[in-house]
Structures are given as structure tokens and as C-alpha cells.
Amino acid sequence: MLSASPLPLKIQQLSVSRQGKQLLDNVNAMIDSAGITIILGPNGAGKSLLLHIAHGLEEPDRGSLLWNQHTPKPQEPWRAFVFQKPVFLQRSVQSNLEYVLSLHKVPKTRQSLLIQQALQHTGLMQLSGQSARTLSGGEQQRLNVARAWVLEPKVMLLDEPTAELDPSGVATIEMLIRKIAQQNTKIIMTTHSLDQARRLAHDILFLHRGKLIEHTPAKVYFSQPKTSLAADFLAGKLLDTH
Numbered sequence: 359m360l361s362a363s364p365l366p367l368k369i370q371q372l373s374v375s376r377q378g379k380q381l382l383d384n385v386n387a388m389i390d391s392a393g394i395t396i397i398l399g400p401n402g403a404g405k406s407l408l409l410h411i412a413h414g415l416e417e418p419d420r421g422s423l424l425w426n427q428h429t430p431k432p433q434e435p436w437r438a439f440v441f442q443k444p445v446f447l448q449r450s451v452q453s454n455l456e457y458v459l460s461l462h463k464v465p466k467t468r469q470s471l472l473i474q475q476a477l478q479h480t481g482l483m484q485l486s487g488q489s490a491r492t493l494s495g496g497e498q499q500r501l502n503v504a505r506a507w508v509l510e511p512k513v514m515l516l517d518e519p520t521a522e523l524d525p526s527g528v529a530t531i532e533m534l535i536r537k538i539a540q541q542n543t544k545i546i547m548t549t550h551s552l553d554q555a556r557r558l559a560h561d562i563l564f565l566h567r568g569k570l571i572e573h574t575p576a577k578v579y580f581s582q583p584k585t586s587l588a589a590d591f592l593a594g595k596l597l598d599t600h
Contacts, residue, residue: 496527
């Protein structure tokens with residue numbers, strides 16, 4: 359259990375290759391500020407892979423990623439992951455939250471309060487008894503966020519959390535992300551939406567072909583990109599991904 363702040367996040371000479379292809383190539387970065395960090399880049403840039411390593415779901419071939427000198431391992435309650443496509447138990451909304459808390463050995467006496475808070479924050483209170491698998495797409499993604507938030511994590515990692523939602527669903531999830539960040543949970547997320555990144559990001563990591571091209575404050579990235587690759591990406595030009 360990480361008792362101190364999870365920051366800084368230090369990424370040093372991080373490299374991953376699979377079947378002869380370099381997926382992450384000597385990535386170096388330091389994330390030491392609160393708020394929302396967004397990882398951008400074209401398909402195949404290594405965005406989701408970097409997020410998986412940050413959660414301990416995969417390990418690098420070389421280099422390191424450390425949360426305040428701590429190597430991430432799966433199933434640590436101080437850190438939560440929100441996948442693009444949620445998978446739920448064939449149980450009620452509330453039971454899905456109870457399962458997560460039980461998995462992390464949260465005392466029964468505290469579970470009820472945490473569940474009520476998560477349901478209220480995500481607007482799912484009236485659906486608490488409904489089967490999770492019968493929820494709409496937007497409701498399922500809210501439950502996906504609630505399932506992560508219920509642990510009161512210090513860090514939340516989100517992989518394309520609004521990719522399959524309509525505009526209303528996108529707005530709701532973005533509102534929740536802002537609310538979570540305001541409660542001093544560090545947010546790191548991937549997105550393909552430049553508009554979403556403009557709305558949410560405090561800083562940007564821009565990846566291309568496994569390399570970290572830029573890591574700058576969001577205002578700088580969107581107004582004065584330092585590289586032609588970043589400028590071309592912002593302009594909607596197709597980048598060479600091979």
C-alpha cells in the first residue's frame with residue numbers, strides 16, 4: 359500500500375518490443391503535478407501500452423516506471439484503471455461495487471458508505487438494484503468510473519473512456535473526470551479526441567511510433583507545439599505510423 363503521494367511518476371528509458379516491433383522506444387518523462395494528464399498520439403503510438411505499464415498490467419523490456427520510487431503491481435487499491443469497454447459481473451450495480459471493495463478487503467462497515475458516495479457521484483443511485491449488464495452504454499461507463507472511484511484511489515488511469523459514447527455520455531464522463539481530479543486524485547488518460555484534450559488536459563504527453571515527442575502544458579501544446587510532428591497531428595494530417 360502506497361501511503362505517501364504517488365507523485366512524482368518517473369519514466370526512465372522505457373522500452374517495449376513485441377514480435378520484433380518497437381512499441382515504446384526509450385521514453386523518458388516526469389509527471390509531478392496534480393490534475394489531468396492526457397496522452398495523445400495516432401493509432402499504434404503506444405498510448406494504451408504506456409497506461410498498462412503504469413498500472414502494472416505489463417512490464418517493460420528495459421527501463422523503469424516508478425510511482426514515487428514504487429514499482430506498480432496489479433490490484434493495488436491506491437490506483438484504479440478504467441477500460442474503454444467495461445466488463446461487469448452478472449449482478450446488480452451495487453453488487454459490482456461490493457465485489458471490488460471485497461476484493462481489496464475493505465471492511466464491511468466502510469463498504470456501505472463508499473458505495474453510497476460512488477452511486478451519488480455518478481448518478482446511479484436509482485439504478486443500484488438493476489443488473490449491470492442491462493444498463494445503457496453511457497450508464498455502463500458511469501458504473502465503470504464508479505467501480506474505480508469507489509476505492510478512493512490516489513491515481514486513476516483511463517483508457518479512451520468516452521470512445522463509444524454519444525455527446526451526452528461524453529459530457530457526463532468528462533464532468534465526472536473533472537470532479538475526481540478536483541478531489542486530488544491524479545488523472546492520466548488516453549484519448550483520440552483533440553477537443554476532449556483541450557477541454558480537460560493540464561498537460562499533454564504526445565507519442566508517435568513509441569517515442570515521446572513532447573511533454574508540455576496543454577496551453578503550450580495546443581498554441582505553440584515544439585515539433586512539426588505535433589503541429590501536423592494538431593492540423594489533422596496523417597502521420598507515418600510505420
